[in-house]
Amino acid sequence: MRGRTAVVLGGSVAGLCAAGALARHFEQVLVLERDRLPPDAEHRRGVPQSKHPHFLLNSGRRAIGEIFPGFEEALIAAGGMHLMPSMDAAYCENDGWAPRKAGSMTMVYSSRVLIERVLRDKVRELPAVEIREGATVTGLRCAGGGAPDGRVEGVAYRAEDGTEAVLDADLVVDALGRGSPVAAWLAEAGWDAPPERTLDAKVTYTSRWYDLPPAGGRPASWWWKHLVVTPTQDTGDHPDEHEFLSNFFPIEGDRAIVCMGSWGLPMPRETAAFEAAADRVRATAFGRAARACTPTSEVHLTRSTGNRWRRFDLLDAPPAGIVSIGDAICAFNPFYAQGMSSAARSALLLGAALRRHDAVGAAFARDFLTRQKASLDVPWMLAMARDQAYDFATGTETVPRWRRRLAARLSWPIFNAITAASREDAYVERTFAQVFNLDRSLRQMAADPRFWFGIARYKVREKLGRTVVPGGFDEREDPPGTDYTGRTDPAGAPSARTDRGDDLVGA
Template sequence: MRGKTAVVLGGSVAGLCAAGVLARHFDEVIVLERDRLPPDAQHRRGVPQSKHPHFLLNSGRRAIGEIFPGCEKALIAAGGMHLMPSMDAAYCENAGWSPRQSGSMTMVYSSRVLIERVLRDKVRELPAIEIREGVTVTGLRCTGGGTEGGRVEGVEYRTGDESGHLAADLVVDALGRGSSVAAWLSTAGWPAVPEKTLDAKVTYTSRWYDLPPAERRPQSWWWKHLVVTPTQDTGDHPEEHEYLSNFFPIEGDRAIVCMGAWGLRMPREVETFEAAADRVRATAFGKAARACTPTSEVHLTRSTDNKWRRFDLIGQPPLGLVCIGDSICAFNPFYAQGMSSAARSALILAELLHGRDVLDLAFFREFLALQKKSLDVPWMLAMARDQAYDFATGSEVVARWRRTLAARLSWPVFNAINAASREDPYVERTFAQVFNLDKSLRQMATDPRFWFGIARYKVRQRLGRTVVPSGFDDQQDPPGTDYTGYTRAAGNAPSAKADLVKD
């Protein structure tokens, strides 16, 4: 039988989503969390990455909305912002600032701590869930480890100086990157869990700021979000031109200024952070940071390697155990896939539990197969870029010729997609679906209509027949002109005489 008690290890986004699902199917759901959880949107030791920007992709938004109806509405009511990046973000790509126009993609912007607070509020509305704080999980209770029918039957824990154990019909590991569950299983008799790894040596650094009062903001600040991509210039340039930089809006008229790079040392002191922001290749970035009031120290992280623990490859997977979130698959945070992937895994769990009374071997194998299919989508995206670096390490490092090919093609292809998206709605929608994990990279790569749209744009570009101007000077403020619906044939070009175009 399915049983009465489910235990969730960890009370972050993955654990809360899992608890929300399990509350529909178990009499009691117990969440064990090491930290004392703050009553409001505040940082805590167990989520150091909360000090950096977090995107909740559309697939993740929908998954969380299914698990916790009304969650997005509550997040916006608490200060989150529903924005359209193509209209509300100034985006500096290789050739300069991109034109501003409507697109198919929207996003909800907020801090990670606010997302978790809203999720905790939703979890506490469910009477079946109990969150126990200040509890450190120290091991698993298992029987028949590594044999047919081997099962996880509960967990061992410590609260202060006292130890205990908790029986469970289902255990969900949501302990994150540092989870010890795989090691505990090995000790109990299961084979070592195979791992896929790739570390592209990404480091990023962030600082929190208060925005100036609305009446004192520069007139050029039509944007809410500012993004500067790394230079593609192979000549001599400041190291800061290699940064991927974000001026990321969050609730409470605040922003997180974040800079990151592959294979470079990043500033961690206030003085060097501010100096680096001034040297980012688009001058508007440093000026924006200088116009705001800093409210935090500089936060730096190097925990950015990609790691996939392949539980699906174990011949006899442990019954009674499900792993979701970073505990099974952690991504380079640059790609903003973690929360959404965790929510998608929780939704798979919900679909399989519906109408099912027995959690047998077939159930766990089916979950692992469906989860693997879901994780393939973000994993392929992460590999497409991170495998291009010669200094990357791990099991997924590819041959030099493939690294060279990826390094030479990834940015030009990305540039071509961005350019074609301005004038081809199909290309724009398809890329937005891939970015939001609604389509796989493989689906995009094998879509003839998608590549036809890019090829057609490149031909028009060569013939001087493209419609929407681009490449606005990155040494000037990003232009606010709205090019939505602009067609040269209709003669409806917006007035953009003040927008300086870089040749």
Template structure:
């Protein structure tokens, strides 16, 4: 077999993960990236989302670690923090602060720019990979568009100095993100445009970066690293900020990203409005913690949050020689932290396919699309479960009125019941963590009798006053730092609400 070349369009997380896989199976892998890449962890034009918090789910961590061994260790060495959210984060839920206790889930916290910098460093260790910076992809080269023999054979691009160039390729990977023009180029070449599944729940969120105060100047009650305040479920009059999902998100370098987001509400975009809004979030600690820090950025706002799935798997004749990964194939509402992990999972599937077969024809692409669809179904169902509940949502996946009413009526009560039962039932906690981390599907959880038995048993114990771990600590106070792991005492509802008697400051 002759020398084989793969070309990756885009050098963000999806493109770098794909390149890491391709390097094991191609003689040369060329990544075309429009931006000039910074040597360190800095923002760049092509990744505006980097100014907001990013979660790398457990399934994504494992996938990237399999593609680029040593990634997680390098991320931590560069300043990322390996934390257990149930112990290191304070969650303000419907009835107040949740109890702090050990759980099955861990996370590595860092900024998106640090994740990308570490990924670039790992990718550059692979001799087969070349990253061409300042390269703007302008089109595809193909033959037989729209026929069973149709194939993408290369790409056209503009170089950093403005010259026109092209590359022949045995495989092209589209990782150009939400704004990818690949479908337009394919349509112009004769292929049918893929059907698109869309749902936009009008999510807007706004973020600002801060330096934390020195460790010796932080209050003793700051045992937490991460703060999360969920939207109120109160249907009465309250400030708009009570509807926000708010995050005080820790990143490397003793910094935090303060982020507030909502469904269908106008968000602050000026520093003065942002600083005033944090004080109206329903947990008073959120504003106090923010004001104790020093702002280091402007306010960054985004509305580009709609879910969009380009269904190449539904085409009778998809283009051979081309696969799409990341937001180019399926973009999610970023609130659900699924993008990077889903992209890494797609890259793993591509690697498994390349190990199993050398032929890169139409049958290869069809099998890849079928397996990728099965993987993307898992996060897509999660995103739809929440975003379909809103009457103002638009797109092809808008639910009928009865389903919207049902989702709106049951969504929060079910979520509250799962969270509460997770405090005392390890199986419920572990199962929900697996679904959140894309290791199990929502459908699997919904069909799991042991999971629902655990919730029903907890609700019965709650009705009988026999629950063990207290919850609902006053949101107007600091969250208690007591570790309730293994707690066996009888929970007093009054003490739980006050945060006294059972716990110390």
């Protein structure tokens, strides 16, 4: 054991993962959660983002599975769906619908509230962990603030009945999310405020929940479970909705979350405007799919989407006795689906650091912060690569105009080349999936000669007319369900249309 008591601030995904990691190293782990936690998969005040789609990336799935063995099986038993996106999702890309074929990546689809419910069930199986609901954290008890041997020694909180209490703690884990006041409390106690890296690309997204039609009453064209429409790359006149990143996202219980988001554009928040916007998304199947379903919620809109990293690792003398994980340390643009997985990875690192150190002192704090920084670098670099391209982005990580222009000019062509080459080169497809899932960094991908060779070879074959898997199927039609897995014969491969007026061939 590394101590008697650990206290976790917050009972969302980050806090629950931290509690699971701590349970192996402390006699008692107390989770302080402001909300009353629902017994089932239901929304609660403290997690407004649960009303939007959430991806649990493969690296996050593995991390949670190491902390809570059997988590994935429990999530699927509760209604989560284990799917292969390249076979079960329809993607509308730059030039139209992408072809359907088997790939290396699988995902478990579910709502955020179901993920949290399964995690709560797993946490409650741990005898060392106690969740105290209705507990509002009001401050920290510190000693020697700012000194090399300074540390956090406890937590003050207010119980649901108004009673004030203080808990002694050998280790405190801050999982209070984007709005965490912990950095301010530490500054009041004498520590330097951590430098912050920020970038807000003015992302807004809006979602509504739907029931799917009964299985026997769905359109024959619905081979897909997940529908994705990427923003247009057309620079001419078009409706704002063509700039949206749009998801028809499947969740448990024969339901879907219809979500539309954008960088820098106003988004609908009223029902009629939401439905009209869905109809104007550039792939017409998106609006048709939404209208075929039965809405079960109001429209939910979120604007709190900026990237923000509190760099405690840069402090000369970071406080001992406390660490931060999840959005409390590093919050991402939610479009990139990195939050839950990054939090789970940090919780796994926390457990590993506790195994390496006999005490949770300054050496432990420095070791954890160093390794956490290396882990967070991976998703942070991905978020910066896209969000730095926008002229209206604000924050410390904005770049000169020439770099914004270069990023805007190159990002889409590179992405298009990668996705096209992935259709025929398994190495390119696997590498890109690893980067998306945070298993490889963008820097590693950029330095991989085999990856770029695969893309260059595909572009040469494309110029010579020797590619075998078509793409660019008409976005005005339903996505084609043809399975191109293993297709190697150019003569037998249906061709995509090159003119917007042509009929779809081979759907």
